[in-house]
Amino acid sequence: MKVTITTRSGKELIRGGLELHDSATVADLQESIHKRTKKYYPSRQRLTLPLQPGSKEKPVVLHYRKNLKEYSDGNSDNLTVVFKDLGPQVSYRILFFCEYLGPLLIYPIFYYFPVYQYLGYKAERVIHPVQTYALYYWCFHYFKRIMETFFVHRFSHATSPLSNVFRNCAYYWTFGAYIAYYVNHPLYTPVSDLQMKIGLGLGLLCQVSNFYCHILLSNLRSPDGNGGYQIPRGFLFNIVTCANYTTEIYQWLGFNIATQTVAGYLFLVVAASIMTNWALAKHHRLKRLFDGKEGRPKYPRRWVILPPFL
Numbered sequence: 221m222k223v224t225i226t227t228r229s230g231k232e233l234i235r236g237g238l239e240l241h242d243s244a245t246v247a248d249l250q251e252s253i254h255k256r257t258k259k260y261y262p263s264r265q266r267l268t269l270p271l272q273p274g275s276k277e278k279p280v281v282l283h284y285r286k287n288l289k290e291y292s293d294g295n296s297d298n299l300t301v302v303f304k305d306l307g308p309q310v311s312y313r314i315l316f317f318c319e320y321l322g323p324l325l326i327y328p329i330f331y332y333f334p335v336y337q338y339l340g341y342k343a344e345r346v347i348h349p350v351q352t353y354a355l356y357y358w359c360f361h362y363f364k365r366i367m368e369t370f371f372v373h374r375f376s377h378a379t380s381p382l383s384n385v386f387r388n389c390a391y392y393w394t395f396g397a398y399i400a401y402y403v404n405h406p407l408y409t410p411v412s413d414l415q416m417k418i419g420l421g422l423g424l425l426c427q428v429s430n431f432y433c434h435i436l437l438s439n440l441r442s443p444d445g446n447g448g449y450q451i452p453r454g455f456l457f458n459i460v461t462c463a464n465y466t467t468e469i470y471q472w473l474g475f476n477i478a479t480q481t482v483a484g485y486l487f488l489v490v491a492a493s494i495m496t497n498w499a500l501a502k503h504h505r506l507k508r509l510f511d512g513k514e515g516r517p518k519y520p521r522r523w524v525i526l527p528p529f530l
C-alpha cells in the first residue's frame with residue numbers, strides 16, 4: 221500500500237510517500253515516518269484523513285491500533301493522510317509526577333525551615349497543632365496522588381505536550397507555596413479544636429473515598445489501558461459522573477475548614493471551577509458514547525459533579 225503523507229498546508233512530508241505492507245497498522249506507519257524524519261517520534265504525530273476543501277467537519281483521527289486498510293475507503297493501494305506535529309511530548313506519568321512533586325517538597329520548607337526569619341519576622345514562631353496536622357495532611361495528599369499516578373491510573377493517552385509541564389507546574393507549585401506561606405505563618409491564628417477535627421475528619425474521609433473512586437475508574441480498563449471509556453458504576457459513581465472530582469473538592473473543603481486561609485479557599489475555588497469544566501465535558505462525552513441507540517447502553521441519569529446543584 222502506498223501512503224502519501226501531506227502537511228496541513230498540502231506539502232508532502234516525505235517526498236514520494238511510503239510503501240507499507242497490506243496488513244500495516246497506523247502504528248507501523250508512524251514508525252516508518254519516524255525512521256524517515258527522526259524528529260517526529262510516534263507520540264508527536266497526529267495523523268488524520270484529508271477533508272474535502274471548504275468542509276467544516278472535524279477530521280477523522282487515525283487510531284494507532286487500527287489497520288490502515290480501514291481508512292482507505294475500499295481503495296487498498298493508496299491512502300493519503302494529513303500529518304500534524306504535536307510538538308515535544310512527555311508521558312502523563314512524568315507530567316503528573318512533576319506537578320505533584322513541587323507541592324510535596326515546597327510545603328514542608330515553610331514548616332521546617334526558618335523561611336519567615338529570612339523574610340524579616342523576628343518574633344519566635346509557635347507551631348500550633350493544626351499546622352502540624354495540616355502538614356501531614358498535605359503531604360499525604362500529594363504522596364497519594366503520586367502513588368496513584370504510577371500504580372492506579374490507566375491513562376488512555378500516552379503523552380501530553382511538554383508545554384503542559386510548565387503550565388501545570390506553575391499552577392500547583394505556586395498555589396502550594398502560597399497556601400504553605402499562610403498556614404505556617406508566625407502570625408497564623410488557629411481555628412478551634414472542634415473545627416480542626418471536623419475539617420480534617422471530613423477531608424480524610426474524602427481522600428479515602430477519592431482513592432476508592434480512582435480504583436473503580438482504573439477497573440474500567442485492562443492493565444494496558446485498553447477498553448476506552450465505560451460507564452463508571454459503584455459507590456458514589458451511582459449518583460455522580462465525576463465522583464473522583466466531587467471527593468477531591470470536598471477534601472480541599474475539609475482542609476480549608478481546618479486551616480481557614482484565604483489562599484486555601486482561593487485554591488479551592490480555582491480547582492473546583494477547573495474540575496467542573498472537565499466534569500461537564502466528561503459527562504457529555506459519556507452521554508454521547510452511551511446514547512441507547514443501535515444496541516449501545518443508555519447512560520443513566522446522574523449528577524455531573526456537585527449534587528444537588530450540578
Ligand SMILES: NC(=O)c1ccc[n+]([C@@H]2O[C@H](COP(=O)([O-])OP(=O)(O)OC[C@H]3O[C@@H](n4cnc5c(N)ncnc54)[C@H](OP(=O)(O)O)[C@@H]3O)[C@@H](O)[C@H]2O)c1
Nearest residue numbers: 373374375376377437440448449450451452464465468491
Ligand atoms: N486540585 C486540582 O486542581 C485537581 C484538578 C484535576 C484533578 N485532580 C485530582 O487528580 C485526579 C486525577 O485527575 P484526572 O483529571 O486525570 O481524572 P480523570 O480524568 O477523571 O480520570 C482518572 C483516570 O481514570 C480514567 N477514566 C476516567 N473516566 C473514565 C471512564 N469513564 N472509563 C474509563 N476510564 C476512565 C482516566 O482516563 P483518561 O486517561 O482517558 O482521562 C484517567 O486515567 C482527580 O480525580 C482529582 O483527585 C485535582
